[in-house]
Amino acid sequence: MRVSVPATSANLGPGFDCLGLAVSLKNQVIIKPAKFHSVSLKGEGSNNPALKDNNMFISIFNDFYYNLTQKKRHFRFEFFNEIPLSRGLGSSSAVIVSAIASAYAIEGIKVDKNKLLNLSLAYESHPDNITPAVMGGFNVACVQENEVKYINKSIPKSLKAVIVVPNRPISTQLSRKTLPFKYSKEDAVFNISHSSLLTAAFMSENWDMLKHASQDVIHQKYRMKHMPELFEVQKTSLKSGSLMSTLSGSGSTLFSIAYSEDANKIEQALKEKFPHFRVFTVDFDNYGVKIEI
Template sequence: MFISVPATSANLGPGFDTLGLAIDLRNEIVIKPARFHSVSTKGEGADNPKIKKNSLFLHIFHEQYRKLTDGKRATFRFEFTNRIPISRGLGSSSAVIVSAITAAHLAAGVKYNKRKILNTALRYEHHPDNITPAVMGGFNVACLEGERVYSKKRRLPSYLRAVLVVPDRTISTNRSRNVLPKMYTKEEVVYSLSRAAYMTALFMSESWDLLRIAAKDKIHQERRMRMMPELFEVQKTALDHGALMSTLSGSGSTFFNLAYADDAKKLAAVLAERFPQFRIMTHGLDNVGVIGKS
């Protein structure tokens, strides 16, 4: 069995817990029936004992496998190739959740569709902005109603690139949520709501040159960026050198920059020169989402 799942960038500025897109940077898992349980990990996190065990993946996989097989137990060999930076706001946890659920269906021989995978993933991650593009690929607008995710997808063109600035340290999701206020002014809410709606319209109509206006918000981004002040300079540098939009990816610490393919190489070079302590990555965008093959 083979499972592949893309990285994601969520929020995209004003689309707090609602907007997200998939990036062609993939984690892969190969699973084989075996007499004894074993795990091997290559790539991101391979030298971290906690990550190396892939405990979250194995917990979800076995829980879902038992549900799908009426309590049956089996042993497998799991081979992980991790390419998504961990705890950097690129959906590494959502990738684990989505891939584990998909893998459990494959191992159990149970048919599935992506909507089922998405709604199952909601049990483990109650914010749909990362899990939705991880499952569906493309740009997604998502909302929750009861225990279901309702979403719309737009395919992304091949002439766009994601230029990622990955800092050398993390911003924890819990800490980044704790810096947000309990209450907002009406003006702050309207400011961000209007731009989230506008951004959705721009993605759906492919009006890329207006994204820098739509990508502003007053809900979360600046408050979180203050925990790593150099990110303000990352954003300014990106917008001054060809980025169509520049936003904190998820809760950080990665910064997501969208650019035309012709501008991406120059933008990446400028960012690498200006911020040598950070990792600069350039990738296409993904329209496929999770892949599972028996």
């Protein structure tokens, strides 16, 4: 069986811990019954032996599989990773979602996406990454009484994601520590109003509103100070025609949305100005986690 989960970009500027969407970079795992436990890893992270020895996927998978079956079995896990590690593109959420989905699927037990989403919440308390990882598309989500409440919207093929992946990470833990302990009422109102406008823009497909709605005063400027080049990346992307450009999750990736006909021009402008960063264009993913048996 094969399970794939898309990369995600969370926050989208003002939607701190509540807005996120899925793009068509995928992590895939093929699982086969075996006489002995074995792991192979290709793609992102394949040069890191620790990922084989201390694998979060296998730990979560084994816990769920045993709880479901009361059995211990050996499997061969073959990982094919496209999602960059520790760059704000939801690699941890992809691991969590795929591990839980795999434990159910390998025994032929059906689990609907709503249940899978809420099971994932035990490992990731912020719904902005796990919701698009499960559902695909654009998502507005919050947590009430240990349950994710969300609204999902597909993203049309007329839009592309232009992604800039820097050559070094920004620590999520350090990133959160740099945020202010308190915010003014004015800053809170600014982000509430812009997050609301951004949600309305996605739902109504008013794409020209994205540049105005995606502004933020709560987290981006504090996080981007750890990598000041990102301010120039954002400026270049917007100047070249992006509809919006925001820090992806806690960084260090910079994520932009563009009309399909503008994406190549934006990508080339960013590649020329930032040759030491990875720059590429991808589609959006409207399906989320996918299980093939």
